[in-house]
Amino acid sequence: MKLFAALLSHYRRHPLQLLALAAMMVVASALWTGVSHLTSQARASLGQSERAVAERAQVERVDGMPVTVADFVALRRAGHCVMPWLEVERPASTGRVVGIDPLAAACFGQPAESYRGWDQPLNGESFLDIREAKNLAAAGDGARATLSLLLSGPPGQPALPEAYRRAPFSLGPDTGELGESFLLNLDALGVLVLLITALLLRSVHQLGLAQRRDSFALLHRFGVPEPAVRRALVIEIVLLAAVCVVPGVALGRLLAGGLGSGFGQALESLFDVPLFAGQGSSWLTPVLTMMAVVLAVCLADQLHFSGRQVIRRLAGQGYRVTLLTLVAGLALAFVSSSLALTFVAIALVFAGAGVLAPGLISELARRCGRASAAPLTRWQCAEIGVLARRLALPLVALQFALAMVLAVQALVTVFEATFDDWLSQRLAADYFIEVPAGADSLAAADWLETQSPLAGSGRWHRVVRGRAILPAVDGWPGQTVDLFALGPVSNMLGTWRLQAAIDAPWEAFSRGQGIMVNEQLARRRQLSVGDSLTLALAGERWTAPVLAVYPDYGRPAGEVLIHAAQLPAGFRPDGESFAISPDTADLDAVTSGLKRVWQTETLSLRDNGRIRALADSVFEQTFLLTRSMTVLTLILAAMALLIMGWVFFTTRVWYYRLLAVWGMGPREVAGQLVRLSVTLTMSIAVLALPLGIWLTWALVHRVNPQAFGWSLPMAVYPEFWFELAGLSLIIGLSIAALMRRQLRQPAAMPVSASGLSGGER
Amino acid sequence: MQDELLRVRGLAKHFDSGTERVPVLSDIDLTLGGGGSLALMGRSGSGKSTLLNLLCGLEQPDAGVISVCGELFNGRQPRNGRGDSRRWADLRCRHIGVVFQEANLMPAMSLLDNVRLRAGLAGQDPDDCSAWLERLEIGELAGRYPDQVSGGQRQRAALAMVFAMQPALVLADEPTGSLDRHTADDVADELFRLQAKTGCALILATHDAELAARCEQRLDLAHTAPA
Incomplete structure (x- = not known):
């Protein structure tokens, strides 16, 4: 217990680190839960709508005459479950309403076990009691009413009287293929979000551990065995995860509920079936998934598994292995004939690009520094290298998030254009x-x-x-x-x-x-x-x-x-x-x-x-949803970089104060901060660009054809690039602004020179 | 002693600790000519570092007047924040060198690049910097990084940085405080040797009575500390 108290005392002295880790857990859990919840909701809703469209039926008269109330009475007396559906078309400003009879709908509420197409209550906004609908139709303001008799039960059961026949009742276009493709991409988005959140969690946790290295060394000198410290750290992270994941999941569900309600309403309008946001996955799955992710990424170093030596040996090979991974992923994506292999290829490319990016920035900075004779430029380049190495994980997460936003934006725009063309043609x-x-x-x-x-x-x-x-x-x-x-x-x-x-x-x-x-x-x-x-x-x-x-x-x-x-x-x-x-x-x-x-x-x-108009509204909502989730991911990655930058800068603020001691004015020092942070975020944006374009290509030309047998046109949108560049600039400026606040406080001198090692060159 | 380089009158400074007002320095007077040296003595917390910070403009006094290198700063008058800040920055850039007990070097740069950076900011020729490292007997370590050399070597590099800017005044805050006796003596020898050679003034904050004795003047802050 004393050991645990000693370990936790670090957070008493550095509450910001604890706050950063907890915030990251909450936000990461919320984001992933939001995406997965929305995906499952969207899948359930689209599935429901497809079933509804496929299974709805109406009664038609064999003599071709329109059905009347008398037909309804005859059919009900014959024991058939039919429901009157009075559709009233009104002038454009007031729109369409549907009158239904709740009493007649009662038999739809108790469907056979095998028939689930009608087991949703009808309470959508456009539904009225049939009496009110009839009054609207009779108001004489140009409204046109059509009566249909909707039929419950699967085809052929029970047989209709001879004067009637069963006919499909569908008002919406079949959006199944586009919908499936959209869902697959939403799934891919979910996996990427999970990867990004895992990276962010690990980065915050690793930085925290680095800050506590001296404390661990002290405990070791006091005779505390290493396994005991490790065990205490495991307990600490489990407790923290337990406290933070559940609120995060709750926040994610709230987020999904807010975003998904519009989606559900749009689908209701299109398919005339009430579809509710908020249904879908349970609490347990996201909580357990996020707990597993938190524990895996935070405790990966504590695990002793047989493959660890192999990984270390591979890591020792450095950039050669990374480059090989990247090239293998690119090659595999070209030749792969199955969806699984294509996803493996995407994973390899992301892994390769992720490991290479900070190293590449660092190496470029080193070369620039060597090429320059100006001492201040050499310092700037050296500092960029340090930042790229020390903030590697959040930078990679930002790179992935930027690439993902780029790909999803391009994909969604292509979807929109395709859908628009499709509707124009059909x-x-x-x-x-x-x-x-x-x-x-x-x-x-x-x-x-x-x-x-x-x-x-x-x-x-x-x-x-x-x-x-x-x-x-x-x-x-x-x-x-x-x-x-x-x-x-x-x-x-x-x-x-x-x-x-x-x-x-x-x-x-x-x-x-x-x-x-x-x-x-x-x-x-x-x-x-x-x-x-x-x-x-x-x-x-x-x-x-x-x-x-x-x-x-x-x-x-x-x-x-x-x-x-x-x-x-x-x-x-x-x-x-x-x-x-x-x-x-x-x-x-x-x-x-x-x-x-x-x-x-x-x-x-x-x-x-x-x-x-209805179809457009559905897809506008789904596209808005996708964009919202990707932008949220980007915001999370940016926030993580801000937090990491803030925490990291607390260890480095002394050296920026040295610049002030050496005669730089506060504005000049702040200017240096801006240059460094903006260069860093813009560099990562530049590196995210090819990755994003490649991901777009992989989704459009590999994943989609392999999953569905057809391909969307590939398009890139340079205006997105400029938008992302602007966003990266804002992130860089925000980091600089946050760091500048620390410069106003007196800086503590680093305790020892040994505290400087790690990532400095 | 040459013409007056530094004159301080009635300098006072306090810090706020929560709701409590903690006076640190009160009614400090001192004068130092060019090439002169002054030792600031006093126990921990007596205000030595604070006084050095005030003398180079890193902190603002509550009251008092500081005249340094021909520039006058009046703590009693309403702050002329940006103007004072700019003038202090110019002084630190070209005329006032500061040496801390530790962490005087940028950790991501070699010793030589550190000296070049400091000299470059002061407007001196960065090409002369190797010579300063040679003079301080660490020329062969020029390409090493701060964490690759010993504490004594790091302090020698810090001295090289300060003297490469050819300062009029050096403020040294316990520059040997973290070194062993032998190394501390070597570093102190270098400090006084270079001060004498370049003719700059030196204010040295130290606990070490022997080191303080090597200075021409002494100011014991224990005697001037506010009650």
């Missing part, structure tokens, strides 16, 4: 009108072309969806691809961005002179513009030249686009729709005309503008 038209089952789409097309308000406008086209077979030819195996038949070629198609194309591709397409393929198919079959592709459609083989390759924005399936007129008579489509952009034309006149042609009372009309 939702080029203002509305989609589904062709009802059994209806004649050709008759509708004829009406649109000749008699409708859209006649001759070029603002509509027909879309036929189906499958085509690419027969095995020239060594390529047979393959089934998605087929989209379009016609006539509308103005909306002209807005598509094509990756490669002949001159005037859409004109040739409209004349039926060829086909277009998506990026995935072109890559897999090594197709270029001008190559011929043979398709088997409805049993007939048909060969046509490739007129253009269009981007698929993450869709992994192969696609072929042909003119609708080329479809053989026996082709059986999976579905048909019309894409229309009425512009100034009367939409109601178009829809009522189609109803007449198809002799139906209802049309499935999808407002792409609304879907786009």
Whole structure:
């Protein structure tokens, strides 16, 4: 106990060190918990939304008439769990609301064990009691109401009466692939954050130990055995971790809750399913993980394991091993064919870059110093070298954080741009009108072309969806691809961005002179513009030249686009729709005309503008979330460097006071501090740049294709570099400002010259 | 003794310890001519280091007047902070050399680079610095770092730094306090030899009566300490 009291007495004399270590544990725990909690939340929410979209169903009348309250009554009397869903479209300023009947929803609340799609309460902001929704619709301010009957239970159970059929009920676009990719990158971010927090914790702890070296030596001279000191240190760190990790985890959950609620609300709006922030991982996992990390990084030196000698031998090889690690990582990333190997490669590159960075700064400073004849420049260079060596761990953490921010910013921007292009392509038209089952789409097309308000406008086209077979030819195996038949070629198609194309591709397409393929198919079959592709459609083989390759924005399936007129008579489509952009034309006149042609009372009309707005809001929120987490990581790394700089400077302030004793004015000494700290942080930012660009490349070109079979376009954004340079400048200036405060206090002379050793050269 | 280099009248200084006001120096008068030497005696805490700090402007007096190297500083008048600070910095840069008991050298630089740095700041030719290390018999250690040489060698290097700037006044705060007797005597010999050779004034704070006896004047702070 006396030994423990003697050890702790150090912190009584240096409370700042204890505070730094405790703060680092709390903040590191909070940050990692926040990221992991958000990732699990996002995963749960996206999974939930996908399930909801996939599993929701509605009841349709077989005669094509819209469902009514009488149908609801009939179905409920027949024992089916249906719920009225009154969707009221109001003018843009007031938006859309959904009226539901809580009583009817009761049967959704007790789903079968195997069916979990509806087990969430419906309390989203846009939901009203159905009576209020009906009143809004009846208010006559331009609101349009549509009644649907939502059906509970898995397909086929129980069978509906003959007059009805089951139909999918989906209002949102399928964002699954982009979402999965986003989650994978969030996972990678979580691992990096864990690595950075581990580095920061170790750096603060190591500095604390270095400060206590004299105390340990004194205890040893007093006859205290080394193992006893080691044991006391283990107890000390376990106690400290126990006290700090739990509040850190709580803070992280709070942080995740704050950031994640917006994300959950955005998903609610998109998928009409309440998704709650705050659900997800338990307390135990983050607490145990952070305890393990704290103990591992702080007590790594105390462990005696067989590999330690090997590591020491390798460490003795110094920069040769590090360089080899870096080169091996870079090479492995190029050749790796599996995700696991790519992650190993990323780890090797980070390890190599992390060890090399402080050494490189130090070596460059040494060379600059030698090359200069000016004594003050030589001192500055020597001091930069000392700072780089003594603050190596927090500097590396800052380098990793900067690289990560750079990569994530580039990735998120690419995601945003890709998502925007994807939506522009998929939702080029203002509305989609589904062709009802059994209806004649050709008759509708004829009406649109000749008699409708859209006649001759070029603002509509027909879309036929189906499958085509690419027969095995020239060594390529047979393959089934998605087929989209379009016609006539509308103005909306002209807005598509094509990756490669002949001159005037859409004109040739409209004349039926060829086909277009998506990026995935072109890559897999090594197709270029001008190559011929043979398709088997409805049993007939048909060969046509490739007129253009269009981007698929993450869709992994192969696609072929042909003119609708080329479809053989026996082709059986999976579905048909019309894409229309009425512009100034009367939409109601178009829809009522189609109803007449198809002799139906209802049309499935999808407002792409609304879907786009909803989808945008979801992704804006997720991107904001990612950016927030990376910026928080950067702030943590900067804070760690500040704390470390502060603590380290307490041991060095005497030497800056010497400059004042030697005649430098306070401003000049402060100027020296600014030069040193800014040079240090800017150097690390410069070294983080190639690492960040490489990480972007690795995520875009290696991780994504290996995980999902498709690749985003790679882009770098120099404006981010300048932003990060600005940020590094601010961090450097903050460190200098903090150190300058210490200069105002009388500096204590170092106790002994031996206290100076370590990292001085 | 040459013309008056330093004149101090009515110098006083106190420190605050929590709510308590602790007087350290009170009504100090002293005069020192160019080339002269003065020993500051007194037990630990008597204010020797504080007086040296006041005499080179590292601390500000509560009261009193200091005239040094032709510059007048009046502690009783409202502080002309920046102006005084600049003038003191200029004096320390070119005319007043300070030697502490330890840690006079930048640890990340060789002995020679340390001397060059100090001489360079004082506007002296850094190329002459090797000669100063030679004069102090540590020329062969010029490329070594402070933690690679003994305490005595470090103090010799510190003296080389001070004299390389060709000061008018050297303030030495127990410069041999951390050395063994033999080494301390050697370092003290060098200090007095170089002081005599360069003609600068010396104020030496020390516990060592023998060392103090080598100075022309003595000021025992035990006798001037405030009650």
